[in-house]
Amino acid sequence: MTHPVDVHVGKRIRHRRWLVGMTQQQLAEQVGIKFQQIQKYETGANRVSASRLWDIAEALDVPVSFFFEGIGDQVESKPASGAFPADLMGDKEALDLVRSYYAIPENQRRRLFELARVLSNVA
Incomplete structure (x- = not known):
């Protein structure tokens, strides 16, 4: 075990x-x-x-x-909406997204961030 x-x-x-x-x-x-x-x-x-x-x-x-790091957090806290995995940084798709996001030039990245923020407020 x-x-x-x-x-x-x-x-x-x-x-x-x-x-x-x-x-x-x-x-x-x-x-x-x-x-x-x-x-x-x-x-x-x-x-x-x-x-x-x-x-x-x-x-x-x-x-x-x-x-x-985080070893003391044995109880995973989930967001109220349940919209994303509790172990977000253990999710390959999320890590791929973060890696891709930071590969975008900073000025475009900020615009993408604002777009994502607006879209998430609409949903």
Whole structure:
């Protein structure tokens, strides 16, 4: 049975990897392991040792503490409308959207943001 902390750390690894646009294979190569091991870490099936977590943190350019952020929030708070997933940053589609959004030039991005704000107020 997987431990909730291992699952949380795995989700944070996957979250950061998606955010920087890195594949499991690329991360595995930087850390010196096989991509299957990254898969197991991300699902929480295997525990990440301290030294391996250190290497992963360096490869993903975050402090080790990043992987434990939000660990005390065991109860996921859902918005009243239920319009989006409780684990928004664990949702691949949401991360892809955020990555794409920040790839847009700033002046256009601000206009897109205002459009989205107006549309969400209409709905």
